[in-house]
Amino acid sequence: MNVFIYDDFLKKHQKAVNNLEITLHKLNLNGKIVYLESIRNINDLIRDEVNSGAKTIVAVGNNKTVNKVLNGMMTGDNQNIALGIIPIGDNNSIAQTCGIRNEKEACDILLARRIEKIDVAQANTTYFISSAQIKSKGTTIKIKDFSIDQADNGEINIINIPNKNCSAKNILANPQDGQLNLLISSNKNYSLLTVKELELENDRAEKLIVDESVSIDTPVKIGLSEHQINLIVGKNREFNIN
């Protein structure tokens, strides 16, 4: 059984939602629809739905929706449940990276049900699946036995699933290798390290942005969760899988 979790902003995309529901019905991908605004506690909702037999939780919306659903799934014992994505509107880089370009394609991909186990990262108490960014000016990075400072203005990326920054620099990020890629870039040059965990502090009150949607205050401790997520992906995804 599928559970479709609709984000609140979908009210502004009623035409796309209507077309989506027609396509889902044609493909016999029916299930329960739940609106985020009606959910008091997403962790409890997902737990109850899984206990009722749900096999797939589908985030219908954008990066923020995916992140909310991911966090709801990761706080329970949902090792056998799959996360699907139907992108609607803007800010859908996670879906794009997973080879899901639009809502129509998403339905075909849901039907094909190509599942990959993907590492999930954690920034303090917030899980994220794609990447995290913070401005490099004023940020100190602590990794195990050493720390990193940078003088230039630029950006720090902690990458699980590769994004456009990776392809531009020929960086092969693998979301199944049990490691994160740390990319520190400025106008002049970039630095790259592979880490399992790190700590960030910023003396300019800059926030860490995870999955391009959720902001977190520093100091932040980032690492990989011991549990992976089953993610439904498209054939044309942008990352290598072993």
Add this chain to the structure above:
Amino acid sequence: MFKKDLKPESFKDVETIIGESIKVKGNFNGTGNIIIDGLLEGSLKTAGNVFIGSKAKINGSVEAQEIIINGEILGNLSVKDYLAVGETAKITGDVECSRISVDTGAIINGKCQMGKRVAKEVEVADEQ
């Protein structure tokens, strides 16, 4: 094995890059190939190879399978196999390696100890 043309482009499968504007404090341990163009205050140890760029400064020891150095190091170099010292390199410390090449203009202030060629541990293990 490094090619004679000792540039970063010939350095494949790089695990770690420390860029020019980066300052690392502490001891860094890796397993793969490393490029350093920034500042390291501490030791560096890897099972792979290390390229030290002309603007790099290291205040500590470096241990690797092979090393190309074009920058500055205040510390010892321990190289299992081949050490290439470029014309802009400045080494203040002792050097231990199996094979060495030194370009005109390089500065080395310290002892240099050389021994028999040491194969990579994994190759030795395979032969055994």
